[in-house]
Amino acid sequence: xxxxxxxxxxxxxxxxxxxxxxxxxxxxxxxxxxxxxxxxxxxxxxxxxxxxxxxxxxxxxxxxxxxxxxxxxxxxxxxxxxxxxxxxxxxxxxxxxxxxxxxxxxxxxxxxxxxxxxxxxxxxxxxxxxxxxxxxxxxxxxxxxxxxxxx
Numbered sequence: 001x002x003x004x005x006x007x008x009x010x011x012x013x014x015x016x017x018x019x020x021x022x023x024x025x026x027x028x029x030x031x032x033x034x035x036x037x038x039x040x041x042x043x044x045x046x047x048x049x050x051x052x053x054x055x056x057x058x059x060x061x062x063x064x065x066x067x068x069x070x071x072x073x074x075x076x077x078x079x080x081x082x083x084x085x086x087x088x089x090x091x092x093x094x095x096x097x098x099x100x101x102x103x104x105x106x107x108x109x110x111x112x113x114x115x116x117x118x119x120x121x122x123x124x125x126x127x128x129x130x131x132x133x134x135x136x137x138x139x140x141x142x143x144x145x146x147x148x149x150x151x
Contacts, residue, residue, distance in 0.1 A: 002029035002037055012044050016058050020046035027065065039069040092145050099141045106134035 001009070005028045015024045023045045029037040042062040046055035110131045113124075 005029055016044050016046045017055055020055050038064055038066045041065045091148055095145050103134040103137040
């Protein structure tokens with residue numbers, strides 16, 4: 001048995017002897033022939049022989065739950081990975097809904113200036129400069145989103 005599980009066994013023994021009509025369960029790691037531990041679940045109860053009121057021992061039924069414990073670990077790891085990916089997705093959603101919309105709105109508004117015939121007669125270099133600036137901002141935001149999604 002794993003040394004850290006000895007206390008569990010002593011606690012179960014005391015519980016069984018103090019409450020002989022109840023069943024108590026615990027998980028204990030046992031050393032196997034390969035030198036690794038298997039997880040076993042035990043249900044224990046005080047044993048009475050020949051109608052004697054005082055328990056004469058502990059009766060336990062155990063079964064191997066190693067595969068179940070491994071699946072629990074896999075599930076926990078997958079849940080952790082899912083939570084990390086969800087945080088990345090939340091960052092991307094924020095950037096798309098807030099940061100991308102500002103330069104995109106600027107670009108749309110400034111390009112509409114070119115559609116107005118009266119404004120076309122005015123010097124458009126400042127409008128073009130603002131479009132370039134907003135486009136560069138949008139490009140930086142998209143690059144940042146790609147960087148975040150690769151982490």
